[in-house]
Amino acid sequence: MSPQTEAAQVATAQARCLEDMDLEALRAEWRRRIGPPPPVRSVDLMRRVLAWRIQAEVFGGLDVETRRALRSTRIAPKAALQPGTRITREWQGRAHVVEVQADGFWYESQRHNSLSAIARQITGARWNGPRFFGLRAEDAT
Incomplete structure (x- = not known):
């Protein structure tokens, strides 16, 4: 067996072990591999x-060109939000779909004037709508 094949099998086994880990065990693994875990x-x-x-440790991560392309990818909200556009956001295990129409935003068969109103309905808290739905350029980095 080649060293690369063996490394791939080890990586597969390590990844499968993640399936049995709870949140605290995953955070410990995160600390070991990456650093302080996110909240x-x-x-x-x-x-x-x-x-x-x-x-990525076995096969290599993203090359420089791909990382640069991902960092430069931006969605300009005004250009992206043409009538017929669908915006999806997963929140607490549920997918929420908003459709952009000429007269506003439609969510759960109701018309809303803003994405922020929809974000508030979904979360129960004040959110910047474009930020909640990942449409602000600075949130894409």
Whole structure:
């Protein structure tokens, strides 16, 4: 067996071990591999990031050109929010879909004047709507 094949098998086994870890175990693994864990409480998200990190250690991460392209990707809200555009945000395990119409934003069969009103309805807290839905350019980095 080649060293690369063996490393891939080890990485696969390590990634599979993540499936059995609870939040605290994932945070400990995060500390070991990356540094201080984020305040995220999403077990699924932490598993995915850690699995990617394990794979990147074996196969290499993103090349410089790809990282640069991802950093420069921006969505200009006014250009992106044409009638018919659908915006999706997952919040607390549920996907929330907003459709942009000429007369406003439609969410759960109701018309809203702003994304912020919809974000407030979803979360129960004041949010900047474009930020909540990941549309602000500074949030894309």
